[in-house]
Amino acid sequence: MKTIKNFNKKIPPEMAGYRLDKALAELFPSYSRARLQQWIRDGYVLVNTVAWRAKDKVKGFESVQVSVQDKEEVPWKAQVLPLSLLYEDKDILVVNKPAGLVVHPGAGNQDNTLVNALLYHAPELALLPRAGIIHRLDKDTSGVLVVARHLAAHTHLVTQLQARAFMRKYQAIVTGVLVAGGTVDAPIGRHxxxxxRMAVVENGKPAITHYRVIQRYRAHTHIRVQLETGRTHQIRVHLAYKHYPVLGDPVYGGRLQMPSASSDTFRKTLRTFQRQALHAAELGIIHPNSGEWVQWAAPLPDDMQMLLAALEKDRQEHA
Structure with a gap:
């Protein structure tokens, strides 16, 4: 079912110099920037009664009219689901997301997501954009993410994220033996x-990933990764670009590499690891209320610990 949505806003003077799409993203936080850009391209957005481009700069005080036919959205529902909380207070929730759990409801995943669990635990999240979730993790990536419980906290955390003030450290197991750590500074956009798929492309958005070696194995490396930016699939794309794809990655991982003379048990362990070996291990932020720096760590999940144990045993057997 379609519904007509009409919005009328004034561009505030403090947004002078913003691109139109950026200004709209702040004026209409319930909608993604990608959706707003599509509306601009489709001619659903008029500025002072004239169609603009997404990259056109506003001066302040312009009248914006949005008139769009949009699919009627089904409200996200609360569900009693397991929820692993590392921390909560009246401002934020910090979650340890397991691998295999989708973050937001969407096509093919209308329920049994992290959002459904959060809405049951904290019903006030229904009033916030994206149910208060500030940054996402892929379905098969485990680890820490933060959720805002009210609009002021949401705005504070989004501003931090945009300013690259979040500290986000991951652990990953990659195919190939890295000689040393390094940095990947390569723009990412749609393939x-x-x-x-995402890919390193010339006209992509800036993306910077730092990585350090924790332990080398015969044909794999356990690494620590720190994000400076947060593009879709950034770690997975950057490591594949460097020819050290994340082990088990179904999209960017390529063919499974098996070390020579591996035992049957070790071969089975590698073949049956069916997700990207990537874990959001640490998260640090400035608390939106106290203003103090706070951080949390999520232990490496059992499946990655078992994989590392198998890699270490194989390394010792062939030392």
Whole structure:
């Protein structure tokens, strides 16, 4: 079912110099920037009664009219689901998300997501954009993420994220033996031919990933990764770009590499690890209320610990 949505806003003077799409993203936080850009392209957005481009700069005080036919959205529902909380107070929730759990409801995943569990635990999240979730983790990536419980906290945390003030450290197991750590500074955007994938592309958004070696194995490396930016699939894309893809990654991982003379048990362990070996291990933020720096760590999940144990045993057997 379609519904007509009409919005009328004034561009505040403090947004002078913003791109139109950025200004709209702040004026209409319930909608993603990608959706707003599509509305601009489709001619659903008029500025002073004229169609603008997403990159056009506002001066302040312009009248914006948005008139769009949009699918009627089904409200996200609360569900009693397991929820692993590392911390909570009246301002934020910090969650340890397991691998295999989708963050937001969407096509094919209308329920049994992290959002459904959060709405049961904290019903006030229904009033916030994206149910208060500030940053996402892929379905098969485990680890820490933060959720705002009210609009002021949400705004504070989004501003931190945009200013690259979040501290986000991951652990990953990659295919190949890294000689040393390093940094990948390469822009990321949609793959030019395979639209469901991301890729390093010349006209992509800036993306910076730092990585350090924890332990080398015969054909794999356990690494620590720190994000400076947060693009979709950033770690997975950057490591694949460096030819050290995340082990088990179904999209960017390529063919499984098996060390020579591996035992049957070790071969089975590698073959049966069916997700990207990537874990959001640490998160640090400035608390939106106290203003103090706070951080949390989520232990490495059992499946990655078992994988590391198998890699270490194989390394020792062939030392």
């Amino acid at each position: 030019p031919k395979q639209r469901i």
